[in-house]
Amino acid sequence: MPTPERTSLDAIVNAACDLLEEEGLASLTMAAVAARVGVRAPSLYKRVRDRSTLIRLVAEATLAELGARLDGVRDPVELANRYRALGHARPAAFQLVMAPGPGIPPVDEHYRQVATEPILRISVELAGEEHALDAARTLTAWCAGFISMELNGSFQLGGDVDRAWGFGVERIVAAITRG
Template identity: 60%
Template sequence: MPTPEKTSVEAIVLAARDLLELDGLAGLTMNAVAQRVGVRPPSLYKRVGGRDDLIRLVAEATLTDLARRLDATADPVELAAAVRTFGGERPAAFQLVMTPGAGVPVARPEYGEAASRAILDLAARLAGPDHALEAARTLTAWVVGFVSMELSGGFTLGGSVDDAWLFGVTNLLDVLSTTDREE
């Protein structure tokens, strides 16, 4: 009779996501994950190919979560706010998928495409189908840049960061919605 499995890929990824937030990417080790799920490190390799595979799985789970949140919003301001909220709740995961850095394993393309779908749909509504990709990239770059600066404490000149957010997102959305759709 075979021995029952003591963990699953889902449990391993959940543990890895928690460790990522607690200890950053450097603390996301196979040993730490094994300890967290209650198995010996060699047991993880039955489910996960290694640390790079684990990081890729975490990135994919992160993008799946983000896609779910974005797909649940219809309002452009709410969609941008959902990305900001996600970044505040899971800053290390946000950085992993938005600004991974050289050599860091990334999610397979279909996960990024799924997370981008709501933004592309919004961009098409605002700027028209001919400019959807450009508008989506512009909006994403602004939101990711703002959230990254917020997470790193980059806003040091005083004033309300929330007011700056609202000013930026509403004005950017206005500009994107006035893009000439007739080109």
Template identity: 60%
Template sequence: MPTPEKTSLAEIVRVARDILEMRGLTGLTMQAVAEQVGVRSPSLYKRVEGRDGLIRLVAEATLTELTERLRAATSLEDLAGRFRAFGHECPAAFQLVATPGPGVPLARHEFGAAASEPVLRWTGSIAGEAQALEAARTFTAWGVGFVSMELNHGFNLGGDVDQAWEFGVSAILAGIGSHHPRL
């Protein structure tokens, strides 16, 4: 009779993401995950293709959650707020998918494409379909940069960072909207 499964792949990924948030990417090891799910680390290899595969699965789960949040947005301002909130709630996972760094395993393309879809839709609605990709890239680059600076304590000149966010969102949206082809 086969040995019963002690844990699911979903549980392994959930635990790995929790470890990522608590210990960072260097603390995300197969041994740490195995200890948390209550199996020996060689047992994880039945479900995951090693640490790189585990990191990729965490990145994909992160993008799946982010996509769900962004799809629920009711405006581009709401989408921006949801993006920022996600970064604050899951800072290590956010940085894993937004600024992974050299050599870090990436999610498969379709996960990033799914997360991009709501951004493309909303930016296209104000910039025009012909400019949707450029607008989405501009909007995303600004948002990732701002949130990354927040997470890394990069705003050191005083002032209200929330006001700076609101100012930035307004300025980016005005700039994107100014490129909409007028009939």
């Protein structure tokens, strides 16, 4: 009789995502995730090869979530706001995919495409086919930079950060919109 499965890959990735948000990347270990899903660490290795693979799976799940949040959005301001919402909802995961740092494994290209397709689609509408990639990079870089600074507490001069976000999004969209 085969041994029953005690956990699924989805449960492992979800537990890893939660652990990342609660305790940070340094605490994202195979043993910690195994404890969260109620198995011993050796059992986890039946589903996930190593910690590097676990981190990659978390990053891919984050990109899939970002793509789902952006899917079908037609308005560039709404797209930027949803991008920011992910950063607020999952700050550690957001930082993991936007500024991965040394030693973080690359994600499968499919997940990167899922997250970037909505941005590219809107960028084509704003800047035209010829400048769509440049526009997408500009919009993404501005959003990611603003959100990262916000998450890291870098806006120390006072004022309304939400108002600054709205101002910035409006100006970036205007800047990348063709004549």
